[in-house]
Amino acid sequence: MxxxxxxxxxxxxxxxxxxxxxxxxxxxxxxxxxxxxxxxxxxxxxxxxxxxxxxPGMIDFHTHVYWGGTSLGIRPDELARRAGTTTWLDVGSAGPGNFEGFREHVIGRTETKILAYLHISFAGIYGFSDKVSVGESCDMRLLEPNSCADVARANPDLVRGIKVRIGSHASGFNGITPLKFAIEAAEQANLPVMCHIDTPPPRYEDVLAVLRPGDTLTHCFRPRPNAPTYTDGRVREACFEARERGVFFDIGHGMGSFSFEVAEAMLAGGFPPDVISSDVHALCIDGPAYDNLETMSKFLHLGMSVNDIVRSVTKTPADILKRPDLADLSxxxxxxxxxxxxxxxxxxxxxxxxxxxxxxxxxxxxxxxxxxxxxxxxxxx
Known part of the structure; x- marks a missing residue:
């Protein structure tokens, strides 16, 4: 041949x-x-x-590549020439109200592949810059599960899940409710959820208790407060219980969600991440995240094997996305x-x-x- x-x-x-x-x-x-x-x-x-x-081509499972449509978006093909990413999962940059623009103006014009988790917030992540920070999940009027499910069902080739951001920065004092709305939309569309977590409320354990098999907690090695470890370094029991139940743990490094102290304690406690991702966006592309090669290099330094690191950016994310054609070299x-x-x-x-x-x-x-x-x-x- x-x-x-x-x-x-x-x-x-x-x-x-x-x-x-x-x-x-x-x-x-x-x-x-x-x-x-x-x-x-x-x-x-x-x-x-x-x-x-x-x-196999690297999947960066947590990115923001709606360039020009959101303030946090980066140019995917440009970064791919530095990072080696072949498939980007954009998680929540676009919501039901602006996904069509993302599809036509960015996804349709990009050489590298883009899949998406659709935000439960109608407008996606719309107020995220170095001067403006508006937690989109603070406004419950924007969280409409039926509209989210409708757009997800209309775009099954691209929309692989539902995204929600919760915590005091992203959702104020709405607690766990935005996550429950995201799950409602996901159930209608038969999709998984990815949940961002920042500072409480809600607590790390409370979020894990709600997530279903196949769902993902991102920013899983975030620093205190709301870290996955106790102050003495032990891994919280809720992490093991959630993993046993089928919940996935994604790094999502970004500008505020990766701590060496926490990562070292988690690995020492027998709890490596399922997925390594960059959460690359306009405010962290020049550090501390840079790209997924940098995040992978941090885990190489921390002692993860090359094989396990490769798995975390190929087979595992492809399995979660139900895209086996991206997973291997068969x-x-x-x-x-x-x-x-x-x-x-x-x-x-x-x-x-x-x-x-x-x-x-x-x-x-x-x-x-x-x-x-x-x-x-x-x-x-």
């Missing part, structure tokens, strides 16, 4: 198929055509990626690949409170394959 492109000599890390070895990946017709040895003599284009990690799957290298050096990592850690390794981008073609070569940039 003749292939359009072959990546040769790389360490293929594909947790979905249990592959972790040096071999080749071939593409034809925009899809993965083969994974195996000796494929590089049968391709129109061969790229030597020796020493690099070849993984023949016929979406022809998206992120090629990374692990750099050695002296690096400083910073969390949202300004705490630093010094490390000797970090991920860097080698290249991106989209729909079976070499879309970006970081070596040539």
């Amino acid at each position: 003749n292939y359009d492109l072959v990546l040769t000599g790389g360490q293929v890390v594909d947790p979905g198929q249990g592959i972790d070895r040096v071999t080749d990946v071939a593409f034809a017709g925009g899809k993965v055509a083969a994974v195996g040895d000796g494929l590089n003599g049968q391709a129109a284009q061969v790229r030597d990626v020796s020493g690099a990690i070849v993984m 023949v016929g799957s979406t022809g998206d690949v992120t090629v990374l290298r692990v750099e050695q050096g002296d690096f400083t990592f910073v969390d949202v409170q300004g705490a630093t850690r010094s490390g000797g390794r970090r991920f860097s981008l080698d290249s991106v394959v989209l729909d079976g073609r070499l879309w970006h070569d970081a070596r040539a940039a």
